[in-house]
Amino acid sequence: MNDLTAHYPGRWWHKLADGRIQCDLCPRDCKLRDGQRGxxxxxxxxxxxxxxxxxxxxxxxxxxxxxxxxxNHFYPGSSVLSFGTAGCNLACKFCQNWDISKSRDMDRLMDQAGPEQIALAAQQAGCASVAFTYNDPVIFAEYAIDTALACRERGIHSVAVTSGYIHAEPRREFYAVMDAANVDLKAFTEDFYFKLTGAHLQPVLDTLVYLRHETKVWTEITTLLIPGHNDSTAEIEALCKWVYSELGPDVPLHFTAFHPDHKMLDVPPTPPATLSRARQIAIAQGLHYAYTGNVHDAEGGTTFCPGCGEVLIVRDWHRILTYRVTADGHCPQCNTRIAGRFGHYTSAFGPHRIPVRLQPNL
Structure with missing residues (x-):
């Protein structure tokens, strides 16, 4: 498509008997009359x-x-070209990117770039991957799919950072072109999902089961722990038990710190001790890889060998301090296979974010 300012024909919808059109992309099932937005x-x-x-x-x-x-287990130390659009199909009161995800101001969409242009930019920058992030790529699935296909032509991986709120048919097409995903499992109760995100828990669990058992997409999970809302020992235990029984012990689980934002400015930041407690619960439930995030915590960021306990990768926030996984993804001490995608490691990209502007199409 040459005119990037034009509206792109969407997929996954059908006409209703009353004349409305239902969007079939996600479980919201928005029913639209002409000119209405989902x-x-x-x-x-x-x-x-x-x-x-x-x-x-x-x-x-x-x-x-x-x-x-x-x-943490998808080509550690590599760089990724990240971008998002605007909007979101959830309504999280605690959104940490609300200025993008809840924006209705199209002027925020400052950069225009087609799929091939993005893939070329990633290749020229030496990035191993392109990530669809900042807001949920589910809602711009056509754009993400086309970009992932262009990346695949250049040997660039595609990464989806998502809430996993998507229907089965578009889910198959979307993840067929993704190499890795981090799925936000925002809590483990329907009450939390309904009241604080305007969505439902089960579709997210369905997406995780689908990714783990029906695709080759490398999958990790993030849970943002919000004091007083989803950080009880009982809920964390239930979440970890479900991950272990339904997905297996090798899916990495990240517990990250909340900071007051959007519509939850009255809730205090997550204490580091809460993250450490959650990580210990995950380990006690049999998960091999549990991490803390958004805090300085070298132990909570460290990858340990599940076979012999050897320290393999030490991280402080997004900085890699030690790296000892073999190029084919094994522990050098006991040769246990470390779950994930690994390659030849020389040095890490580093912890910093580097803004870039893509040149406009000629």
Whole structure:
């Protein structure tokens, strides 16, 4: 598509008997009359179709360490070209990127870039991956899919940072072109999801089970622990038991710190002790890889060998301090296979985010 300012024909919708069109991308099932936008704001009925209004338009591009996504077992130390658009299909009261994800101001979409242009920029910058992040790529799935296909042509991996709130058919098509995903499992109660995100828990669990058992997508999970809302020992135990029984012990689980934002400014930041407690619960439930995030915690960021307990990768926030995994993904001490995607490691990209501007198409 050459005109990136035009609305892109959307997929996954059908006409209803009453004349409305239902968007079938996510479980919100928005039913639209002409000119109406869905809950995500970026998918709109235009005549007799649903269109994506943000195809080719980004809120900005940055080069990040892969650990920032967070992905600790997907080519550690590598760099990733990250971008998002605007809008979101959840309504999280605690959103940490609300100025992007809840924006209805299209002027925030400052950069225009087509899929091939993004793939070329990643290759020229030496990035191993492109990440669809900052807001949920589910809502710009057509753009993300096309970009992932362009990246695949250049040997660049594609990473989805997502809440996993998507219907089965688009889920198959979306993840068929992804290499890795970090899924936000925001809590482990329906009450939390309904009251604080305006969504439901089960579709997210369905996405995680699908990713783990029906795809080759490398998957990690992030849970933002919010004091008084999803940080009880009982809920964390239940979450970890579910991950162990339904996904297995090798899916990395990140517990990250909340800071007051958006509509939850009255809730205090997450104490580091809460993250450490959650990590210990995960380990006690049999998970091999549990991490803390958004805090300086070398132990909580360290990858230990599940076979012999050897220290393999030491991290402080997004900085790698020690790296000892073999190129083929084994512990050098006992040769236990370390779950993930690994390669030849020389040095880490580093902890810093580097904003970049893509040149406009000629």
């Amino acid at each position: 809950a995500c704001f970026v998918r709109m009925r235009e005549g007799e179709q649903v269109v994506l209004t943000t195809y080719g338009r980004s809120s900005g591009f940055c080069i990040d360490p892969i650990e920032k996504k967070p992905l």
